[in-house]
Amino acid sequence: MPTLKHKITPHLWYDKEAREAAEFYVSIFPNSKITNITTLHNTPSGDSDIVSFKLAGQPFMAISAGPLFKFNEAISFIVYCETQKEIDYYWKKLSAVPEAEQCGWCKDKYGLSWQIVPTLMDKMMAKGTPEQIDRLTQTFLPMKKLEIAALKKAYKEQQKNKKRGANK
Incomplete structure (x- = not known):
């Protein structure tokens, strides 16, 4: 075997x-x-x-095997990406149903759901403060395709605010 x-x-x-x-x-x-x-x-x-x-x-x-079952959003495959260029590439190739796009999720022409996610996002979620994670969440929730620059900015904004408060 x-x-x-x-x-x-x-x-x-x-x-x-x-x-x-x-x-x-x-x-x-x-x-x-x-x-x-x-x-x-x-x-x-x-x-x-x-x-x-x-x-x-x-x-x-x-x-x-016939039309007995259809894909739905309960199952998706995550594609981790290092760069925005990589996110853009997979998004362009896989996203075929604009109304299904939300928070980095897209649906391909066969109805299968994908999540196109920057690897950095997992790191920020794992290491961030509750405030940073909330800010990050509020930034990605309205997005369709995730934008690394906007996610980084939201995450770092918390650090800037803390430094300003410490200098007062």
């Missing part, structure tokens, strides 16, 4: 587009590829493709 590097693999259900979606995703993310496609014949929903693929090294599977 082969040793599995990842014990958990997301499995995505598509009506008919599993292969197309996998090809779309691997074209966007580096270190990505389709690793296997198996077609099951004579299933209750007709011929079904099962597609194994990797996105940024993370294994995924997808199936084309």
Whole structure:
């Protein structure tokens, strides 16, 4: 039996587009590829493709098995980004439903939800004071695509205010 590097693999259900979606995703993310496609014949929903693929090294599977289930916002995938350029790139590639955009969340053309998040945000949330975290939250809540410069400014503003108060 082969040793599995990842014990958990997301499995995505598509009506008919599993292969197309996998090809779309691997074209966007580096270190990505389709690793296997198996077609099951004579299933209750007709011929079904099962597609194994990797996105940024993370294994995924997808199936084309009919219109029984749809994606919703209860499940999303987070894409961590180091720079605004990276955020802009993934946002442009993945966001296809403008009305679904909120707080760094977007929805792709297949209905799958993504969160495009700067890595810096997790660091600020983990190390910030309650005031800094509140300021950061009030800044990102009205945003659609997250803007690193605005998030940094909101976070640092608290530090400036503290220094001013100490100098009085």
